[in-house]
Amino acid sequence: MSEIIETAATKATRREWIGLLILSIACLIYSMDLSVLFLAIPSIVRDLDPSATQLLWINDIYGFMVAGFLVTMGTLGDRIGRRKVLLIGAFFFAAASIFAAFARTADMLILARALLGIAGATIAPSTLSLVVNLFRDEGERNRAISIWGTAFALGGLIGPLIGGVLLQYFHWGSVFLINVPIMALLLATAPFLLPEYKDDNAGRLDLLSVALSLLTVLPVVYGFKKMAADGFSSEQLLPIALGLVVGWIFVRRQKTLEHPMIDLALFRIPAFAASLLVNLAGVFFIFGIFLFQNLFFQLVVGLTPLEAALWSIPSSLVFTIMSFQAWRVTNRFGPVRTVLAGLLVNALGTGLMAIAAWHSSLVGVLASSMIMGIGFVHVILTTTGLIVGTAPPERAGSASAISETSAEFGGALGVAILGSLATVFYRFGMAKADLNGLAPTDAAAVTTTLGSAIDIARKTGNEAAPWLATARDSYAGGFAICCLLACVTLLALAAIAQRVYARAHIDESRMGQH
Template identity: 55%
Template sequence: MMDTSHPAPKAGRREWIGLAVIALPCLVYAMDMTVLNLALPALSTALQPSSSQLLWIVDIYGFLVAGFLITMGTLGDRIGRRKLLLIGAAAFAAASTVAAFSDSAEMLIAMRALLGVAGATLAPSTMSLIRNMFHDEQQRQFAIGVWIAAFSLGAAIGPLVGGVLLQFFWWGSVFLVAVPVMLLLLLVGPSLLPEYRDPHAGRVDAASVALSLASVLVTIYGLKQIAEHGLAWLPVLLVLAGVVVGWLFVRRQGRLAYPLLDLTLFRRATFSAAIAAYALSCLAMFGVYIFVTQYLQLVLGLSPLAAGLATVPSALAFVAGSLFAPRIAQRVTGASLLVWGLAGAAVGFGLITLAGTGAGLALVVVGMVVMSLGMAPVFTIGNEMIITAAPPERAGAASAISETSSEFSGALGIAVFGSLGTVFYRTGLASAMPPGVPAEAAATAMTTLGGAVAAAESVPGSVGQALLGASRAAFVDALQFNAAAGALIVVAASVVAAAILRKGATADVAAAKAS
């Protein structure tokens, strides 16, 4: 039972200003995931990268962020979370500046890689600092809501900021947005942010770093290849190799006095339930979202700008839900909010299954808003449960596990849902292929909906229109299937989280009686 005779101290002005300071780099970190996409045409003209180099320019940032999260979380616990955050901010500012003025594809890939390593310091350092800055539970929940909202807002405004910059400046300007934000953090961070480290931390195990990095990079790369090109032996073998290396990594952690991944954290019911809910939510959300964006443009025929605007309500709903979830948590327990938030998100997925009707756009927009409102408490309260379930000295490692689970689950969702949706689309189109479509156009249409749209334009008259209609109908069926699968996954996540929390509560009661 919580000791209420000595309430936790309330955060003051310094802590709230410090929160604003660490929220800004989180916003920039999320923007860097999306802001580059609009600059690709101009960048391609200027640097003339090969197709392979262009893919690495886009992908290597996210790969290395995911690969180094666990390492950086543990490193922050060891050398100091503020110190690691400031080192990361300096590296991020320097790499962003050099990236903006890159004169070759190789140089830009190298800088994007460094940005990924520096970016991996931000999430675990900032969330674990929140754990040290806000000791009152309600204030800490709201602070994490602001932290989550910063990531959501950054991802949402990335394309908008990129579009404005590219309207007036060269492609490299999209990288310079991060520089003043990181310089502000370096300027005021030492005076506003507290330092915290584990006084009993051991050295960081180099072999564990290598194993974790190899496992994450190989697995996510394999999943991405499956998502882009479908099932094939090489990417499947890569995923299996990554899983094997991951098993070796986990096995090694159990033998270390100061492990990179603290397996004892998973013995805590609250921690396990929150991680399960968070991971399964990301799996479903990322998997369905890639189909929704294609639906808006290739089925409904919206322009990229109009499609982007259609996603704004859900982004704002996520921000609002993240900020209001702590207030709701004052009336119901965090566990209840986690479980019912997942159930509410399932309703949003259910609305998306109705896409393709006359009110398709409205249903998808409303469905995404409901989904975001349900997911926001899972992200906000779930992350608060994760870092408070861990001992204070391991908060960095706990937050890194949280972020790594979301990266893994997002990649897995894109690969699995993308593969299933593609199979569903191809099967549906094959059975509804209009007569008279040339074999080459039919083969192109069977690859993706984008290929079908291009193929339909090359086929004159009613046959081309019939091909376009059949391909869009097949894609809508695939979207509906994936949305239904997403609804089932978040319902399952709700049930799993409730079961783990109930089992943990029973164990706690039994332990209390025994003592």
């Protein structure tokens, strides 16, 4: 190791906590860049006049690149140093932000967003692995991971707010320029606050494995995102199948390498594998259900986008507050009981949301989402700590990248699969709707999605038509069934996790009582 990592639990000093603050601010900016662009889209459309395809790539290319390069950057950090990778990424993140802010064509902005995504992929795994190595005491580590998670929650919460203020008074490029001073601060302070960590015995990075990992992740994420955006079609299975085949080749290659890009032995650690599964499932359901919730507010309840955003603030605040306080629960009850209790609370929230959605209750959906937030935050942050904490210290970067990649996959899968399932239930509910009087093309559109049904109702002056009420009920019913499925799955997952953690014999005696 480049530094001797003490095995005894060593209390953190002011230096470590200030370092955590700098890392958390970088994570906040990374998270903001996932959401801040949405508000700028109308201004970008007026200024750059992108085609529909270009607009799609402006929106999605950042997330694609982040997902594709997480494993590579996490593994690279283990080999050449996590601080070094973070600083290189911060420099290019700032440079790409300037490039994006002053883009003069849609293609230039797409390229800038792609570069931002590649640079952004250094931030999540590098910061998490550095946090784990900075805080050797279990109790302090849990608190630090909670603060790290809070930064991501805050980024998603305040990103649109900051973006809205900037767009009110400045050019749309200002939403990218806010990244520059933060990354400059990271570059100036990290060499003094953050020790370097790497595995001196890791060997060289296998470039073929890098290429195979990209060809595994990118097609799968792309296929599921297209499925979520356009509805299911057999064509979308082609990139997913390609990614799975390449993924099989990637795994086979890792088994033959002396220094693999991903240490497959990590998956033989019961606590690591169980925590990864729980983490993925938690993100899977929360992303899918919250997509339903936002559409439910607008399409079923009839709120404007601004009203829907305002009604979503309470649940966002619950997520943020719980992220900051999660360490207290983990330190008091231990990671295993925290994860299991969080799964049960999350299951309760999804069960209540199923009832609320079935009855089209705005207040019920809001209350249920806040209950889900209480359970979800503890599950995600605690399993994240277990994923990285159960891995050997020299593999923390790789473990962090696996954790973040799992979250990316979970979110994409949740939106795509639950979205497709809800569409099936919607079409089933609309099969018996009386659409007499509508043109054949309009009738076909009405039975496809609720959004199309509302648009047709407005264009044809049928906003009081019985079939529109049926459409809203069908959407709410699909929403409810997906929530019920989530409830049952989370309960089953809690039972499985309890058995796996019991066999893993996790030593919780070192948990600090803070």
